[in-house]
Amino acid sequence: MKVLAFVDMHASKDALRKIKSTARKEKVDYIICAGDLTIFGDSYDRLVQELDEIGITVLMVHGNHEGENDTRKLCEKSKNVMFIHKKVVDTGDVVIVGWGGGGFSAKDGEFERWVKTELPNIKKGKKILLVTHA
Incomplete structure (x- = not known):
């Protein structure tokens, strides 16, 4: 499996251009966004649409610059961008385990409780990739 992962793009047009070209050139299976695609939600619709248009599955969690509900709604309208916060x-x-938001805390009690309920459902021996903005 070949993955292109990025975080903290903060609406950079140059970064988005590089992500698009690298994903196509390297023929990645997945693009992973670990949050802060935007600067406090600025141009969020357009950025998610541009990721969607790449035509490769994008797995995404929200960062501290985006809201959980806003991200979920945008991803629901998208064909190729999947919101994976609190998902396996x-x-x-x-x-791939997704946990978005936060970013300023050494501990996250909600995550610790959630992951304890999810880990037993993952087949033993499977490789696990945690996608988080924290």
Whole structure:
């Protein structure tokens, strides 16, 4: 499995251009955004639409610059961008666990409780990739 991952793009047109060209050139299976695609939600619709138009599955969590509900709604309107906050995605090769938001705390009690309920459901021996903005 080949993945292109990025975080803290903060609406950079140059970064988005590089993400698009690298994803296509390297023929990645997934693009992973670990949050802060925007600067406090600025141009969020356009940025998610541009990621969607790449035509490669994008797995995304929100950062501290985006709201959870806003991100979920934008991803629901998208064909290729999937909101994975509080989700477990089994790609066959790897299990991808998503946890967005935050970013300023050494501990996250909600995450610790959630992951304890999810980990037992993951087949033993599977590789796990945690996508988080924290």
